[in-house]
Amino acid sequence: MEQIAVKPLYQPVNQAIELLKKLSPEIPQAAFVLGSGVNVLESLPETKTISYQEVFGKSPGVVGHAGSLSLGRVGGKLVAVLRGRFHLYEGYDWDLVILAARTMIEWGVPKLYLTNAAGGLNTNFNVGDLMLIKGYRDHLSPKFKQTGLIPALAKEATNCQNQLTAHISKTAKALASNDNSFRSIQEGVYVGLLGPNYETMDEIEMLKKLKCDAVGMSTVPELLTASGTKTEAAAISVVTNVWKPDEAMGGHEEVLQAAKEASERLDKLFRACI
Numbered sequence: 001m002e003q004i005a006v007k008p009l010y011q012p013v014n015q016a017i018e019l020l021k022k023l024s025p026e027i028p029q030a031a032f033v034l035g036s037g038v039n040v041l042e043s044l045p046e047t048k049t050i051s052y053q054e055v056f057g058k059s060p061g062v063v064g065h066a067g068s069l070s071l072g073r074v075g076g077k078l079v080a081v082l083r084g085r086f087h088l089y090e091g092y093d094w095d096l097v098i099l100a101a102r103t104m105i106e107w108g109v110p111k112l113y114l115t116n117a118a119g120g121l122n123t124n125f126n127v128g129d130l131m132l133i134k135g136y137r138d139h140l141s142p143k144f145k146q147t148g149l150i151p152a153l154a155k156e157a158t159n160c161q162n163q164l165t166a167h168i169s170k171t172a173k174a175l176a177s178n179d180n181s182f183r184s185i186q187e188g189v190y191v192g193l194l195g196p197n198y199e200t201m202d203e204i205e206m207l208k209k210l211k212c213d214a215v216g217m218s219t220v221p222e223l224l225t226a227s228g229t230k231t232e233a234a235a236i237s238v239v240t241n242v243w244k245p246d247e248a249m250g251g252h253e254e255v256l257q258a259a260k261e262a263s264e265r266l267d268k269l270f271r272a273c274i
């Protein structure tokens with residue numbers, strides 16, 4: 001494969017890292033990017049918080065996206081919790097959409113946990129399920145795959161990213177067998193569409209034929225950004241609605257409610273993974 005030149009560093013990445021270094025000279029051992037209404041790892045000991053406006057020069061405009069970056073400890077380990085993200089459907093360019101993930105990567109954070117709210121396509125899924133995107137290659141991005149960060153190196157990253165996915169999968173299985181209140185997680189293929197509209201029923205039928213298990217509007221850019229870097233990345237979808245023929249879809253409020261309930265289980269899972 002022909003080597004493609006790496007894009008020069010987007011200037012705000014450097015600025016963001018300078019600010020973060022002042023906030024904490026210690027590099028976090030993991031970063032968590034939280035999607036719509038996903039509330040986990042709250043009130044951590046020794047928390048320091050900075051707004052996206054301050055660190056990235058913009059705040060996310062979507063309801064359910066707080067737009068704050070917190071550093072705090074879980075079991076003594078420093079982690080970064082990024083509440084909210086920027087989406088292509090908001091009209092932002094690729095550089096801003098991947099800015100938070102890229103800042104973590106360039107800062108040297110070794111593990112990137114991504115989360116999102118998604119619609120379930122797999123008929124075995126229920127509202128409130130957690131779906132681990134099986135592996136780095138288990139996603140489709142018909143409208144996203146336009147500017148991966150370091151395409152020529154992507155192949156090499158496949159294994160390292162799968163290590164984090166495997167760790168989450170194993171941890172979830174252990175939790176499910178030891179804790180009655182922990183419902184086991186699903187694993188599947190995620191498709192990232194541009195949005196912001198939800199899909200038509202015909203599009204849903206098409207995506208099912210493509211063997212997609214969940215559909216959303218984010219996460220793929222960050223997974224692509226992490227490919228070819230030393231940062232391991234994995235992603236979990238909170239299934240906030242399940243697509244069934246002839247059933248009306250809930251609105252954004254319903255999405256936030258389902259995400260809230262699943263957040264409790266996700267919080268347990270993430271703490272166990274750390």
Ligand code: HPA
Pocket residue numbers: 117118119120198199215216217240241255
């Ligand atoms: N489609 C796209 N994005 C979503 C959905 C959906 O059904 N649910 C939550 N985010």
